[in-house]
Structures are given as structure tokens and as C-alpha cells.
Amino acid sequence: SPLSHIRNFSIVAHIDHGKSTLADRLIQSTNTVADRDMKEQMLDSMDIERERGITIKAQTVRINYTALNGEDYVLNLIDTPGHVDFAYEVSRSMRAVEGSLLVVDSTQGVEAQTLANVYHAIEADHEIVPVLNKIDLPASDCDRVAEQIEDVIGIDATEAIQVSAKTGQGITETLEAIVQKLPAPTGMRDAPLKAMLVDSWYDSYLGVIVLVRIMDGVLKKGERIRMLSNNSVHHVDRIGVFRPEMTVIDALGPGEIGFLTASIKQVRDTRVGDTITHEKKGTEDALPGFKPSQPVVFCGLFPVDSAEFEDLRDAIEKLALNDASFSYEMETSAALGFGFRCGFLGLLHLEVIRDRIEREYNIELITTAPSVIYHVYHKDGSMIELHNPADMPDLTLVSHLEEPRIKATILVPDEYLGDVLKLCQDRRGIQLDLTYAGSRAMVVYDLPLNEVVFDFYDRLKSVTKGYASFDYQMIGYREDKLVKMSILVNDEPVDALSTMVHRDRAEMRGRAMVEKLKDLIPRHMFKIPIQAAIGGKVIARETLSAMRKDVTAKCYGGDATRKRKLLDKQKAGKKKMRRFGKVDIPQEAFISALKMD
Numbered sequence: 001s002p003l004s005h006i007r008n009f010s011i012v013a014h015i016d017h018g019k020s021t022l023a024d025r026l027i028q029s030t031n032t033v034a035d036r037d038m039k040e041q042m043l044d045s046m047d048i049e050r051e052r053g054i055t056i057k058a059q060t061v062r063i064n065y066t067a068l069n070g071e072d073y074v075l076n077l078i079d080t081p082g083h084v085d086f087a088y089e090v091s092r093s094m095r096a097v098e099g100s101l102l103v104v105d106s107t108q109g110v111e112a113q114t115l116a117n118v119y120h121a122i123e124a125d126h127e128i129v130p131v132l133n134k135i136d137l138p139a140s141d142c143d144r145v146a147e148q149i150e151d152v153i154g155i156d157a158t159e160a161i162q163v164s165a166k167t168g169q170g171i172t173e174t175l176e177a178i179v180q181k182l183p184a185p186t187g188m189r190d191a192p193l194k195a196m197l198v199d200s201w202y203d204s205y206l207g208v209i210v211l212v213r214i215m216d217g218v219l220k221k222g223e224r225i226r227m228l229s230n231n232s233v234h235h236v237d238r239i240g241v242f243r244p245e246m247t248v249i250d251a252l253g254p255g256e257i258g259f260l261t262a263s264i265k266q267v268r269d270t271r272v273g274d275t276i277t278h279e280k281k282g283t284e285d286a287l288p289g290f291k292p293s294q295p296v297v298f299c300g301l302f303p304v305d306s307a308e309f310e311d312l313r314d315a316i317e318k319l320a321l322n323d324a325s326f327s328y329e330m331e332t333s334a335a336l337g338f339g340f341r342c343g344f345l346g347l348l349h350l351e352v353i354r355d356r357i358e359r360e361y362n363i364e365l366i367t368t369a370p371s372v373i374y375h376v377y378h379k380d381g382s383m384i385e386l387h388n389p390a391d392m393p394d395l396t397l398v399s400h401l402e403e404p405r406i407k408a409t410i411l412v413p414d415e416y417l418g419d420v421l422k423l424c425q426d427r428r429g430i431q432l433d434l435t436y437a438g439s440r441a442m443v444v445y446d447l448p449l450n451e452v453v454f455d456f457y458d459r460l461k462s463v464t465k466g467y468a469s470f471d472y473q474m475i476g477y478r479e480d481k482l483v484k485m486s487i488l489v490n491d492e493p494v495d496a497l498s499t500m501v502h503r504d505r506a507e508m509r510g511r512a513m514v515e516k517l518k519d520l521i522p523r524h525m526f527k528i529p530i531q532a533a534i535g536g537k538v539i540a541r542e543t544l545s546a547m548r549k550d551v552t553a554k555c556y557g558g559d560a561t562r563k564r565k566l567l568d569k570q571k572a573g574k575k576k577m578r579r580f581g582k583v584d585i586p587q588e589a590f591i592s593a594l595k596m597d
Ligand code: GTP
Pocket: 013, 014, 015, 016, 017, 018, 019, 020, 021, 022, 082, 133, 134, 135, 136, 137, 163, 164, 165, 166, 167
């Protein structure tokens, strides 16, 4: 189709504001899918995935739309991941389209995630069409929310479209706005091929599927392509578009969005944001700003049962095939034996991978404290990246440390503001901004990432009863007084419990940890000292007194079933313990000890 009749867009929204429902509606009202085939949440591929037992990630759809002016348009919607961990992917996919629908629930208003994503859209020079959704609900207040969009985001919302993705009201207006307000893509058909790798995923039948946006030139089936980041060459065996089911076509031209397959074995071999060109007579001019997404949070994953190490290796290798942003290397811990040091984009990413290993591969894991990457400067001026507190060099060699900082944006109803400020202050935050929009406050903090990775999000939710929304971006490294704190149980250091902490907070953190561990570790037949130390100096100490453990003592009389139940429970509890020297430490201790309440 001619460029003037193509519109490429994404939908920016906070979770639950109706992105999927609106997408479904757009697809349905243009008869992209016959009504009888229309399932709820067409863009949400999980159901299809389950049904057919294959992986389809149809997060992109091509819609044919005949506008009220009688002209035929091709509308390409690409979906963007919603979570903070995937900020880089969001910013890349925004560069593949020219406009965004900004969907805001008109009963709720703007949330932090909306803000973060809309800024990516603004940075990508998007034309932005505000859409106020859920107008069928009595609590809908379009005037208030439109005003809030203008105040907080600073874009004109006077022509915001009022929509109910549920009833279909306002859908035609939305389609017309896409055609009338969003710019058509530009690009040269005769120029050398330049395409952006927008996304990629693994399909068990087709191998790796690559989503591309053609900038210049034409891509045809059978051609040989080259990825500019690593000069790897591939033979294109299939080209197509999503309607939303995969439909094979012959070629993709400038401004178009579609997929290719090229017998690529692993998702790791494809990089979001990379430039794809022809092997011969290609462009050397890469799209700007390409950087592979880097893991920022690291932790150790160890099998509870050391006999399961090979199974764990297998699971991790399989998961990594389909997730280029997940890194791993083997690690040996004096306390935990063989395992892996793994890198993640953020905490959610970590939790997703850990849960999949436990659930899909049935391996019980010990997860060590999540850590960020520190820059450790030696006195001779050299610098190393520290991924694991256990690798901290000898202090006599170290001149100083730097830690990663983030800019966090939090939106919260007034009444919880005080608690949020206190939480941020407690986590060594520096307030950058505080503004109001109606009855909500927007606070911006500069925070150390390491203070956010354990439980910041949980704490934020709990102090605000779930009403706060949160988003962050990395802003760089800064020097601070950071030290490694070790934990000794029964005089033996437990390497998996060592953490990096700020010197001024070490005593407090150390005390909190040993107190927690005292509760988490069951009593043994002997006294167990639990200590926190920096270098050789003990900064906190608790003693777990000795006790003969007789769990059935509480049960008077001869209730045999109850007794057996208790014994079974104790046995099950045992399985999740790990022995350190002479002491059994439960699996949960490794994470719980680090949480601060
Ligand atoms: P995630 O997929 O979790 O990111 O959410 P989403 O933004 O895609 O929201 P989704 O479309 O799943 O909608 C969230 C909820 O709001 C669902 O229960 C929808 O049925 C409901 N919903 C969406 N649009 C409307 C609307 O216009 N009116 C009403 N009443 N409910 C709506």
C-alpha cells in the first residue's frame, strides 16, 4: 500500500485501563477477524498458546480500514510491554511507529506507568491521541481526567476521544482519529534495505519469529539479510503479517510492519533495536540508539537438592534460549554448592524466571539476595563491575565504590503522601520534584537501585493500600559509602547471605537481619550465635538458644492423626532446609532475612 495510506501506532496505557479491550474492539469493528472467530482479548496470545500448544505472540496486528472519506487504509498496531523492567523494549518499539493512542481510564486518571510510557512516545516524536475509556461507567469523569492529562503530561486533551471499549461507543471516532491525526510513515522504496528489529520470540514450529518495521527498501522472501550489530547473515524463508493470525505475503515495503523467519535458532541471536539490511548492497547506516538490554539485577539460583543441579542447568539453558535479556553463569558457593549467578532486567523479570523454573521444571530453588552491579575502583585506578558481593576485592586494594541510581516517579493519593515520602527517605532517596494534579501527588525521587530491588514495590503497595503507582528509569552511577556485610551463623560465614549496604545503615540492617534470622532458623540442640560483620568487625549479634525440638509436645493425649500430621509437616519443612556446617537454615531465610519492615 502507498505510504500515505499506512498508519502505524501503539497503545499506551496503565494496567487495567483497557488496552486489550480497545485493541479487540478495533480489530472487531473493522472485521479483521470474522465475528464468530472473535475471542475475547485477541491480542492476548496466552489462550491461543494454550489451545494449540504452540507459542504465538501476536502482539501486533494489521487492520484494514475503510475510512469515512471512502479511502482504504492499513493500520498497524504494535503492542508494547507494560512493565518497568522492559523500559528499553518499550522505547525501541515506540521508534517503530509514528503515533500512540493514550488510553486513560476515565474513572481513574493518569498513573505512573502511563506517564513513563507516554514519555517514551513523546521522545519518539509521536503524535498522541488521548482516549478516555470506560465512559459507560457511572464514575466516569472525562472533564477531570482530560484536565489531569493536560496538567500532568502537558499535552492537549481538549479533543480527547470518549470511548467505551466495552460497548463500542467512540470506536469509529478512534479509527478516524488514527487516520486523520497520526502522520503517515516516510521511507524510500529504492534505497538500500533498512529495517528495525522490533521484537522476536521463539515458536516451536517456525523457530525464531522476528517482528520488523521497514524503514527504507523492500524485503522479499528468499533474500539474504544481515544484522548490523554482529554481521550475522540469514536466509529469509518466510515473510508475513498478523491479521492477527500469521498470514504469509511476498514482500514488505517502506512503512510496513510484519514478520520474517530465517531459520534462526535462538532468540539470543536477535537483538531488539538492531538494524536489518540485505547481505549485499545493504546499508551500513545503523538506526540510532541501539543498545542491547542489559541485566541490572543479579542473584544466585541454587537447587535445594544439590542432585538437581543438572536439571537446573537444563531449565536455565532452555529459558535463556527464548529470553535474550536473561544472563547466567555457573557459580559455586561455599554454603550452597553449585548453582548459577543470573542477571535480570528487574525484579519482576527475576520473579517470572524463578517461578517458571520452580513450576514448569519442578525444581526447588534457593534464591540469594538480589544485588545490583557496583563499580569498584581499585587504588591503581582500574575498575571492576561487581555482580556478586562474594567477589568483593580485598578492602586494602579498593579506593571507592559507585552504585546505580534510578529516577522513580510515584503517583499517589494525597492522604498517603506522607508515608511515601518517609519510605523514599528511608531508602536514601533524594526528592527531585513534588507536584499535585487534583487530589493526587506526583513525587519524583532519585533513589539507589539497591534499595529498591528487595521489597520497595511491596512496601509502597502496602503503605498506600495499593493506590500508588510506580515507575523508574536508570540515571547512572554515583559514589557512596558502600560496604560488604557478611553474615555468620554458628561462626561460619554464609556467603549467600552477604550483601552490599550503605555504611551508615549497616548497623541497622545488620541488626534487622540477625533478628530475622533468629526467628527463621529453628532451634537446634546447641546454642547458635548469629552475627553480622563488616570486614572482621562484628556489628550485630543474636544468639539462638538451644532447645530439644519436640514438635509433638504440644499435643496432649493420644490424638495420633494430629501427631502424624505434625510430624509430616516437620518432614516437609526439613526438605526445604539446607545444612550449613551443623546448622539447618530454611530456604525462605535467604529472601526473608533481607526484607525490611
Ligand atoms: P492488562 O492486559 O492487564 O495490561 O490490562 P489492559 O489495559 O489490557 O486492560 P483490559 O483491556 O484487560 O481491561 C481491564 C478491565 O477493564 C477488564 O475487566 C475489561 O473488561 C474492563 N474494561 C475495559 N474497557 C472497558 C470499558 O470501556 N468499560 C467498562 N465498563 N469496562 C472496561
